[in-house]
Amino acid sequence: MEKMKVVGLSGDQIAAYAAKQCRVDVVSAYPITPQTIIVEEYSNYVANGEVDTEFICVESEHSAMSACIGASLTGARVFTATSSQGLALMHEMLYIASGLRCPIVMCVVNRALSAPINIHCDHSDMMGSRDCGWIQVFAENAQEVYDWVIQAFKIAEDREVLLPMAVNLDGFTISHALEDIRVLEDGAVDEFLPEREAVYRLDPDNPILVGPLVLPDYYFEFKVQQEEAMRKAAEKIGEVTREYYEYSSRKYAPIDPFNVEGANTALIAMGSTAGMLRTVARQLEREGKRVAVIKLWLYRPFPGDELIKLVEDMESLIVLDRTLSFGAPVGPLCSDVIAALYNAGRCDIRVANAVYGLGGRDLTPAEVEELSMKALKMAETKMVDKRMEFIGVRE
């Protein structure tokens, strides 16, 4: 395609590349493995004059997000990235970014949380902040990181949305692996993503107050506004992904389904794991066993209606959570899936939860095959013998 070229970059590098093409005004970030390459890459752009960006090398992630918020309130386009402990340190400010309706875009390079300290992938960092009011998508590979970052600015900055957006990418698996990535020409990005036009900004000619003390008489109203913005985001994601298709010929949606037609069971997951799930599903297909793979791109707002449409003819589901919600009945993604089924009156669909991959633990094709067989058996027997299990853990 004429608007396209191919670059060989890692997930982290392409995140920085995408931000560069989005003509970001301010980047404020702090290094943390496995996100560091993003800030290093962006620093190079700044040092070589390839971008016209104010790059703030802050002294912590808390300050990174604080500075992002300050910059966003001036009307600037703002990008940042973090991971794990860094996201945890930002936690307070994540809520403030969404509460003040700052359309910041952030790459979260998913990594396990301490203790014990571990630098490898799982989703406990983002899941620890899942209620922070950010739009959240999970990419499966570096190509998706690129595409989502560019789309994220357009979704987040929409006047009817104005929410920050996190683009999640699995630590090391995506962040450090080199891929051939098809990128748009700069001009195409310029056309797809116009300059940001802020609704409210810090303008000495029109002095506004941002971040007041709001008491019980108004607080609830502002939270409902945020919830409404999430609903709008769901609509805008549809519009933006359709428009992006025109530029990229790559089709995004809240959910990426595989082998759904005619399947009576599915595995549901997010992030880089989905590719392996499909590989195993293809093998099983050859053996005459059909298992669908449903990858959620969008986690917040949760695409419950779209999910129900995909699984309405199914008998069973296994939801893969790459985090543990200690003491909860099931992992967070599974909990959301069950809620969506319940809301749709589909309690007849059997659901089991598989917690996997914590701290970078491999999920093997054999384990996925075993899970698939369990899913098929659940569909057949209409029974769930183990609601939640840990995959690949030594007793």
Add this chain to the structure above:
Amino acid sequence: MSRDELPGWRSIAIGSVIPEPATARKYRTGDWRVFRPVIDLDKCIGCLLCWIYCPDASIQQSDRKVKVDYDYCKGCGICAEECPVKAIAMVEEA
């Protein structure tokens, strides 16, 4: 105002922004006052110390030197205390 009379979420600016400056002027703090400052303009030398030291911007400069804005004055008495010619008396509110 009862809870149900306040504007709903659809009609207030997003993100808890207060879209205009100085709306606190609608909030009169004068009723906090127990003692009111009364200025004897014959004694007043117009030095403006009461004006600069007022925490509540309740002393205003005027043609006749200074005047008190009782809508906001909380009656702290700093103006009377700091007046170099003792032109301000603190008088108990009725």
Add this chain to the structure above:
Amino acid sequence: MVTLRELPVEELFGPGHRLCAGCGPAISMRMLTKAFRGPTVVTNATGCVEVASSIYPFNAWGVPWVHTAFENAAATASGIEAGFKALRRKGKLERNVDVIAIGGDGGTFDIGIQALSGALERGHDFVYLCYDNEAYMNTGIQRSGATPHGAATTTSPAGSKIPGKPEWKKDLIGICIAHGIDYAATASIAYWNDYVTKVRKAIEVDGPAVVHVLAPCPLGWRSEPKDTIKIAKLAVQTRFFPIYEYDKGTYRLSIKVPNPKPVEEFLKLQGRFRHLFQPEFADEIRKIQDYVDRNYERIAKLSGEP
């Protein structure tokens, strides 16, 4: 130096705010805004001033104002400054905008010191204004790193064994100067001209500048609201709070106190020091006097005073 008539009449920190009667920080805010030189944006850490000036939907400010959190006024200011800089460079903003970050002593000396340090080190062009009322007053008078030795707060109470806060006040300005910034100063609301002049100077500095203003709190200092300025003045006249500035390597004692009053004159108007006047704690006042003398002499020496 200016005269009161030359200060702007327009109130940018206006009436209707809900700070206490006789509030020192309120006075410090009004004076601060009178030093603004043009388009200005303020970011305010959580604290008394923030809370009482922004109770929705009542806005006490006449300039754009932002509060995000407690520990990050300097970081938020960094972002605001960078945002304006980027927009100006790209031709999306014409004018220069001054950025002021405000924090109380808790938000500056304690929880916000890291963000302040980072912002000073990075050299953002902004002014950090610390209004120091020497404790966490917004949450009900808890000790901070700025609370003076001997003061009773709810977390450093005057007990029968420990007479108020055992530790001494942190040297904020010393810490700031150590970052290699061009301008830092202390000020008092009792000396409006010195204070307003310093704020303007700080704004005019190209890069970060810090102004630390002592602002008595009648609630937490357990003093008469009418005495706020009197006490602020005594803090200077007893040498309890030396007023000085650091300007590109040179220290200057802005208010010389050749014949200081005994520190008791300052302490005795405040309930937070009342327990020190019991005979068993008489030595504490002597210790405070020693500290005050040494601290003033240290600054006088830095300023090249005899």
